[in-house]
Amino acid sequence: MKSILFSLLLFCATFTLRAENGHQLWLRPHPAAPVTVVSSGKNSALLATAKSELQQGWQGRAGATVKLTLKKDKSIKYDGFRLSPQGVEAATEAGLLYGVYELLRRQQTGQPLTEVISNPSYEHRVLNHWDNPDGSVERGYAGKSIFWRQDSSFVVTGRDKALWQQYARANASVGINGAVLNNVNASPMILSADYLGRAKAIADVLRPYGVKVYLAVKFSSPALLGGLKTSDPLDPAVIAWWKARTREVYRQIPDFGGFLVKASSEGQPGPQDFGRTHADGANLLADAVRPYGGLVMWRAFVYSPNDKDRAKQAYNEFVPLDGKFRDNVIIQVKNGPIDFQPREPFSPLFGALKKTAVMPEFQITQEYLGQAIDLVFLAPMWAECLRSDTYQAGPGSTVARCTDGSVYPQKHSAMAGVSNVGLDTNWTGHDFAQANWYAFGRLAWNNTLASEQIADEWLRLTFDNSAPPTANQPAADFNAGFLTPVKQLMLASREAAVDYSMPLGLHHIMSATHGHYGPGPWWAPPGTRADWTPPYYHQAAANGVGFDRTSTGSNAVSQYHEPLAGQLNNPATCPDEYLLWFHHLPWDFKMKSGRTLWDELALHYDHGVQQVRQFQRTWDAARPYVDAERFALVQNKLRTQSGNAVIWKDAGLLYFQQFSHLPIPAEIEPPMHTLEQLIANDAPPLRRPAGQP
Numbered sequence: 001m002k003s004i005l006f007s008l009l010l011f012c013a014t015f016t017l018r019a020e021n022g023h024q025l026w027l028r029p030h031p032a033a034p035v036t037v038v039s040s041g042k043n044s045a046l047l048a049t050a051k052s053e054l055q056q057g058w059q060g061r062a063g064a065t066v067k068l069t070l071k072k073d074k075s076i077k078y079d080g081f082r083l084s085p086q087g088v089e090a091a092t093e094a095g096l097l098y099g100v101y102e103l104l105r106r107q108q109t110g111q112p113l114t115e116v117i118s119n120p121s122y123e124h125r126v127l128n129h130w131d132n133p134d135g136s137v138e139r140g141y142a143g144k145s146i147f148w149r150q151d152s153s154f155v156v157t158g159r160d161k162a163l164w165q166q167y168a169r170a171n172a173s174v175g176i177n178g179a180v181l182n183n184v185n186a187s188p189m190i191l192s193a194d195y196l197g198r199a200k201a202i203a204d205v206l207r208p209y210g211v212k213v214y215l216a217v218k219f220s221s222p223a224l225l226g227g228l229k230t231s232d233p234l235d236p237a238v239i240a241w242w243k244a245r246t247r248e249v250y251r252q253i254p255d256f257g258g259f260l261v262k263a264s265s266e267g268q269p270g271p272q273d274f275g276r277t278h279a280d281g282a283n284l285l286a287d288a289v290r291p292y293g294g295l296v297m298w299r300a301f302v303y304s305p306n307d308k309d310r311a312k313q314a315y316n317e318f319v320p321l322d323g324k325f326r327d328n329v330i331i332q333v334k335n336g337p338i339d340f341q342p343r344e345p346f347s348p349l350f351g352a353l354k355k356t357a358v359m360p361e362f363q364i365t366q367e368y369l370g371q372a373i374d375l376v377f378l379a380p381m382w383a384e385c386l387r388s389d390t391y392q393a394g395p396g397s398t399v400a401r402c403t404d405g406s407v408y409p410q411k412h413s414a415m416a417g418v419s420n421v422g423l424d425t426n427w428t429g430h431d432f433a434q435a436n437w438y439a440f441g442r443l444a445w446n447n448t449l450a451s452e453q454i455a456d457e458w459l460r461l462t463f464d465n466s467a468p469p470t471a472n473q474p475a476a477d478f479n480a481g482f483l484t485p486v487k488q489l490m491l492a493s494r495e496a497a498v499d500y501s502m503p504l505g506l507h508h509i510m511s512a513t514h515g516h517y518g519p520g521p522w523w524a525p526p527g528t529r530a531d532w533t534p535p536y537y538h539q540a541a542a543n544g545v546g547f548d549r550t551s552t553g554s555n556a557v558s559q560y561h562e563p564l565a566g567q568l569n570n571p572a573t574c575p576d577e578y579l580l581w582f583h584h585l586p587w588d589f590k591m592k593s594g595r596t597l598w599d600e601l602a603l604h605y606d607h608g609v610q611q612v613r614q615f616q617r618t619w620d621a622a623r624p625y626v627d628a629e630r631f632a633l634v635q636n637k638l639r640t641q642s643g644n645a646v647i648w649k650d651a652g653l654l655y656f657q658q659f660s661h662l663p664i665p666a667e668i669e670p671p672m673h674t675l676e677q678l679i680a681n682d683a684p685p686l687r688r689p690a691g692q693p
């Protein structure tokens, strides 16, 4: 009997380990205690979701009763809620659902259930999927699209629906309430009947989780799809076409969120093709969606090859249009003025548009931060941007407060994240990239949340109890043996990535050969647009390195408000992190540390590499607490990251050394490659973990 029991236990343990392929995300099932759920209001789909989540996940007292109460209350905003030991109160059904997820999260992470009011910072918390109609994903590193398929048969299978439901649930559990289903480099076909039909099917699955569907549209759709002679936003036929198409969208998806538009940007058509402004373009679509309560998210990611400093253009184009946009337009602004680099100062558009709603756009998919190979936890990067003081309306006008309605009156507020989700079993390629999806949702809900708390929650939910406790490894060790060191690793990971790739304000020095993964400070194939090549950004020469954006350079610094502009303009007061972003400085420039710029650069590069080595040790020591499958995947990726960090460091140092002619400081690890090797290797892909394309 005993031995049968033992085999059974062993079987269960093995099964538990085998099942940890990461697909459950932070929503791994736990045996639930019985609970009674009492609710006010009619039995809607959202309420049914809330109830079933409670019943599936209840970790509280067996037989407890939880009340879900719909109630208007001045202290509750949007889909916020009041949580108390009795249950959840909210003004909307979505609010009840978010309250339930908060309650379950507290139970699972062992936080007390005191009375709390929680309101979202932003009304709309939206994922942007860069998914193409053929199923490929632009800058996606986790497999094909979960929404669209190559075969274009438009048949919605049971498997599709199951996956969309899991996706919707994951979003709702962290407060995400919108999804743009297709790439900003949009195909006009997205508004055709077949694609709209599939979008409707997706919306139907996402709705019970409070996730609204949006579409990215191509500005020239009236001509390309509608066969009109023009797509001029002021042309009556064009206006009528958008109205009719929008009516059709809402007929299929009555709660459709609205349109996202990339226009007059990177070759995409836009109002400027017709001599019109961004406001003319955005307002055309805003008027079309207005009768249905829809929004237009209009991107400010614009730059042209002729501009002397790409970093300045968005501000130059959009600030003169402040106040000219309809109140259902939100200008979607990337966190930095260039393009999702490992570190950028905040975009000067934040706070500068005072009569126009502005929303931050973050990149969850790690295009410039190691893709699905490197372990990089992005919450600290986003928090750095959100906490930056713009001074635009006096001290304390942080990016967070300038976008969430605290500083400027704005009808709508939102935050967007470019999704890292694909068909991979674990959704995001790297198990730790799930933490970035999670962090985006949590920060969009609360834009002051500490990265430490986000990492803590995510680790507990994603890993706790994943390996059954044994006599040698009791569960109590989890905190000391796993949580504390791995949390440290996560919190240090972004700075490490900056250090081994683009320290001290360097930016855009990656190679395009690897789709922006590896180093390429030399990368400038003949005939390429200068502003797409690294030498445009690092400006390395015998007299120094860095982009001069000071008042005597491109003067991009003047787009920031005082006292920040003055601080950034002076190399003595500019923070080291942004030094080479704003200044071109001699190699022997004396840094705040007393070292020369060259030595400091070398130390940062080396520190990044040493950090990844430390991450490997930390992870190896965490082995007893992690199931074998996820342990091996992360270990393997860290190994690759470690090698590639050395490649980054060697490339940076050896390339810049050609200009500095200075020796590599003796205190750091000497290069393992030659520059010739690295440049020659720029063609084939860098080493990747086994099994990865």
Ligand code: BDP
Residues within 6 Å of the ligand: 138, 139, 184, 185, 262, 266, 301, 339, 340, 367
């Ligand atoms: C860049 C990406 C490109 C996107 C573009 C955008 O490399 O694939 O289309 O951003 O945001 O970072 O529109």
